[in-house]
Amino acid sequence: MAGTYTAQMAVSRWTGRWRLYVVLLGERSSQWPEYEFDGAVVPTVAARSRVLNKLGFAFTDGAAWTWVEDSVVADDAASPVLLIASVTVREAGP
Secondary structure: OOOEEEEEEEEEEOOEEEEEEOOOOOOOOOOEEEEEEOOOOOOOHHHHHHHHOOOEEEEEEOOOOOOOOOOOOOOOOOOOOOEEEEEEEEEEEO
């Protein structure tokens, strides 16, 4: 799907806040557009949409986010769980 990107959101291990970023393949992660929400509450879909618009992106076909579980320590069943949300976005028009 040309012209589309993946936006992801997860809690930062350093701040405890939700961080939303757009994955730009071929770019260093330090160059990815990102935003850190205030507080630890999961941001609403409307809040995520506003942030994505500010970053220059928009949802493609609705705002259906997919959630997956990961672990902070790989292959350790006792490791804290890390939730990662993702959605497909496109660059917003002018």
